[in-house]
Structures are given as structure tokens and as C-alpha cells.
Amino acid sequence: MAEFSWSSAFTVGHPIPYPGDKIILPQRALESLIQAHTDAPPPRTASLQELSSYDPTSWEPSPFDQRQPPKPRELPSPLTFQIRNPANRTVTHGGVREFSANDNTVHLPAWMMASLNLAVSDQVMVKFQDLPKGTWAKFRPLTMDYIEIVDFRAAFEAFLRSHYNTLTAGEVLTIEQAKRSYQFVVEELKPANAVCITDTDLEVDIEPLDTDLKDRNDIKHMSEVRIAKEMKDQVLKIGVESSGTVSNDNYQRWKIDVPIRTSGIQITVNVQEPGDLDVLISTKSPVTVQDHIWSNFESVGPRIVVIPATDQDYAAQQDSQSLHIGIFGRASLLPSGSSSLHGDVDYSVLVQYHDDPSTAAPSSGSMSSAQPNENCDKCGQVMKKEDAVNHFHCNHCDKHGDISEKNKHMEIYHGWYQCSCGSFESARLPDLALHRRTDCSERFIICRYCHTLVQQGALSSNARDRIRGLHAHESYCGDRTIQCQKCTQMVSLKDVQVHAKNHEYQRQNQSTPKLCTNQNCVRNRSTNILGLCQLCFGPYWVPTEDPKHQKLAQRLARKYHSQLMAGCGNSWCRNSYCATSRGREMDATSAATELMVILKEAKIGSTTETGKVWLCVDEATTRKKVLAQVLFEDLQGQYAIEWCVKALESEMTDLDAAVQWLNQQAPRLSKAK
Helix, strand or coil, rough: CCCCCCCCEEEEEECCCCCCEEEEEEHHEEEEHHHCCCCCCHCCCHHHHHCCCCCCCCCCCCCHHCCCCCCCCCCEEEEEEEEEECCCCCEEEEEEEEEECCCCCCCCCCCHHCCCCCCCCCEEEEEECCCCCEEEEEEEEEHHHHHHHCHHHHHHHHCCCCCCEEECCCEEEEEEEEEEEEEEEEEEEEEECEEEEECCEEEEEEECCCCCCHHHHHHHHHHHHHHHHHHHHEECCCCCCCCEEEEECEEEECCCCCCCCCCCEEEEEEEECEEEEEEEECCCCCCCCCCCCCEEEECCCCEEEEECCHHHHHHCCCCCCEEEEEEEEECCCCCCCCCCCCCEEEEEEEECCCCCHCCCCCCCCCCCCCEEEEEECCCCCEEHHHHHHHHCCCCCCEEEEHHHHHHHHHHCCCCCCCCCCCCECCCHHHHHHHHHCCCCCCEHHHHHHHHCCCCCCCECHHHHHHHCCCCCCHHHHCCCEEEEECCEEEHHHHHHHHHHHHHHHHHHHHCCCCCCCCCCCEEECCCCCCCCCHHHHHHHHCCCCCCCCCCHHHHHHHHHHHHCCCCCCCCCCCCCCCCHCCCCCHHHHHHHHHHHHHCCCCCCCCCCCCCCCCCCCCHHHHHHHHHHHHHHHHCCCCCCHHHHHHHHHCCCCCCHHHHHHHHHHHHCCCCCC
């Protein structure tokens, strides 16, 4: 732990609008911290008397470790502080966000000011304190809704890692997840009442709020019932029509299972005029006018939404088989154009597969020829003469229709909408819905690195992360490092896949070991004219000059002739051109005829082709060759025989260990048997 002291008094500034325990100090505080750390005496080293009296058989730490050359001293990371209200002596702890406050001013989180009973312009003492690493924490929830958190450890780990450097026993911790806040009291900590939680594996325990509710399954069921009542999602079935009433500015929602995604679906909502409503569909709940994927904002006729099977959002949905349908009641317009705010909207909704012939859109019917008609000069639409006066064309787009549609059309497609994230505005409501399900910083995602439900944040400022499609949270979360099990290097989580592919590339592009051209040998090839290993080539080395390799060919021919006629006499021999392995001897003439064939395969003198030689070898080499062939066949030719030999050599002929070595180290053949 750091052995220096620093403290200072500050005036409390306006509270920090961020969660967590990190404070903002002035630049002067950083300068004085560095100076105090520089002026601190170096760590004490063991004296000669302590070294001479040390018993190496004891459990005491060795004083020799303290005699190592001193390393450059740096400020501890993270910096942790004790924050104390001198008026009432209440104490808490925190880290530092940045050193950008005005001189003599410190900015604290709002919860910390409340905990210390501080107000703006009050005095507060900030003291550097090097806290021990936390190992265990127990939290006590303050409300029953904490049971909605599915994975406590993941939720706490993600939130604490992002916002906290310290924990103090007795403080109230607010965990935010999916736009909900859950409050917990820090009940107990180990190894101290105040700990640092940065870069440590903190074990988390939750003390039940009510000791009578021991069964978590019962508690979870209570939560599910409460959530279902809040959401008010009804169950809708394909092919079954449902009808009802929705009031103005209110929603009616359904959940429908669509297990077959090879066919599209069609949602048809019939509205009893003069009522008006919007049809909204999404893969997530709750569906609203601002949070949806598919929609129909028409004002007349049946509201039909067709989702084809080729739609990417529809076909690629993996987390659930359900779609969420919602209708939003709107104030209807009277023929005069005035708004009717009284009354409810009656509707009927039907969902069918789109490839069903019965799902064809209803025909509008043919215009009666007995009535006088008019053609619109702009769009060519044929209408009754008395309806022509209510026909309108939008001045901003190609929309045309009845005048009763105009106000809603202008509101939906030519209004002004701003996202609550503050970074997006548009004249079109569908564009706002698209933003909220893609780029919005308030969009909730399951982080691919910490696997918790969090807001994705703004698009990352890092160019590489932008290419990856990472937003602020995943960019930050992915910067955590883990140790590669193969090369022991520390790799950031977002680079793990690339790092693994690099290992795979290096693995697949390794040079295959070159074995001895003796088909019964598994030793490494040497640089000689036959491509044999040193042991196999030794008997055929010619000390005299042999430019045409005639003497070498003669020696090899004599060896072949001897093998075919008499054999090697070794019971373990597996040489297919040895009389011992064959179990029968050949006469001189037959042996001479056969040796001429296999002698040509040696390719003596060739610089472009690699020959094959059949010579008898020792028992150990024969056994290794047999094991390599067994390994090659058991793995169905996934790896070259040369790599099977190398695996056996690396694992001391242990077949199981050799299989594991191959799967981790050897390149696979592109065409396995």
C-alpha cells in the first residue's frame, strides 16, 4: 500500500449529475498529491541484523524480498479518498473522476452530499486513503422490486465497474438497470468497512428483504404477475379475430407467438369510423408510437401491416418467437375537420400468415357508372363529384387522399420530433422510431461483454469501435482485459476474436515437418541426396567422390536384395519389402526383379522430386510409426501424418494427450476424409 499522506479542505460545489462515487477535484489538488507522493520517504528495507536473524523455515515473510532494487514510484491507481463532513464527522469514501474543478472547490455526487448532510458552499475534508481490495460484499435491498434482477452478480459487476471505485459499509447503493432503480444498503464488507473494488473479484451476496419469503421461485412469480398487470399485454393467436375498444391517447397491446418465420404475416385492424387509431408492431415490449418497427398511420379504411418473411428484423429475431402488437387511440376528426375528443374507438384485429390466400387486401369495389365522376389532374384518381372538394394533395410529399387525413398526415410525417436522448430530431415520427431502435444512446441492449441489460450510450468516438458497431458502454466494457490461454498475453475483450483468429492463422500456416523418406521411419529428414534422416543415411554414405551416385545406388540395391531374400530377423518389423515382415523369403532372381522397381522410386539424383525408400528400422521407431498411423486414421485424416508424429513426440507417445495437442497446435487439412 502507498505510504504517503495528503488531505485538504474544500468548498462544496454544485452536485455531479452522474451515478457513482467519483468526485471532481481542482487541478491544484493533483499537483499537491504528486508533490506529497514525491516527498514521501521510500519504503523501509530490512536491516542487516534482520537479514541475519531470519529463519527460512518459518512462515514469516522473507526480508530479502525488501532488498530488491527500487522501482520508479508512481501515484497509486485508482486514487481513493476519505470524504468527511467536519461539522458532524460523518465519513464516506470515493474515487476521482477528473481534476477540473475551480480552486478550493470539490464537486460531489448528489447521493454523497445527502449522505454527509452537505449543501453547496459547505466545507468538506478530503483525505487520500489507500483502501484494501474488496473480496466480499453483502447488500440488503430496500424494496421488494429487487427480485426483478435476474443475474445479481452480473448486474452489480457491470454497474459497480462503470461507476464506483469504492464501497463503504452503511451507504445506500442505487443500481440502475433497464430504466429502473434498485436501492441496496451496503450491509457488510470484507476485509474492511471501506474497500476498493477496482480490478478485484468481488463476491456478492444479497440478504433477503423478508425472511419469511425464502423461496425465490415464489418471489419471482409475484414479480411476473405484477409486471404482467403493468404491461397489460393480452395473448393473441394467429387466425383468431379479437375485438374491443381503446380510448383516446391510450394503448391496447397484445403478444402473439409466430414460430414459423418462413412465412410472412399480415395484421389487419378494422376501425369503426369515425374512430382513428395507429397500428404498431415490434419485437420488444412495450410497443409505443416512438418505439416500434412496423406501423400503419392511415386514417381511413382497414389498417393493414404486411411483414414479409424476407424482412430482416422479422426473420432474424432470435431472443423470442413473439411479436408485440399495439394500437394507439387517437382523437377522431369530424367531417368538418374539427377534433372529436369524446368517445372510444371500436376495433377488431386479425393476424394471419401472409401466404394464406384469405389474407388478400379487401377490394375497394368498382365505381358506379351511374354516378358522375371526376379525375384528379395531379394523381389521376377517379372519385365522385361531391367527394372531389374534400380531395387533398400534400405540398411536401406524394401523399393524397381525403381531407380528413391531412391533419394526422402533417403531424406524423411533417411535424417535429426530438428524441429524449437530445441528439436526434426529425420531422417524421417513423424516423424517430428507427433512431430509437438503432443509434439512440438510451436504447437498451444486452452487452456482448458483461451480458447485462444496459443503455448502449452514444456511438463510440474510437474509429475502430465505430467500425465494430460499438457504442459507449460496449466500447468501455470491451476495454477490460483477460489473459490468453495460449500465449499468456493480456488481450482486451473486444479484441479476443481477432486475437484468436490470429492464432488460428498462424496455426494453419505452419510449415509441415519433413520426415525421413524412409517410409518406415518417423525421424526428421536430413540434407542428403536421398532425403533420409541421419541414422537411415549413415550406412550409405560414400567417402569417395560419386558424381553420378552410382556407388550410392549400388549400396541401396544390395540392401534391398538382402531384405527381400533373408530379411532383417526382427519380429517387430513392418517393412513391406522385408522377408521377415512378409514371412517368406525370395530367391535371388525374384528379389533382383523387385528391387529394380523400388530402386527407381528412390529418385536418386533428382532435384525436383522426393523419392521413397523402404528400409528396416529399430523397434522404437516402428512403434511410433504404427501409433502415428493409428492416430491419423482415428482422426479421419484431419491432420497430416507428419503432425501426428510430432504430437506423439511432444506428448511422449500418449495417444490421448497427442489428440489434445493436435486440436490445439496442428493445422487442419482442408479436405479431411
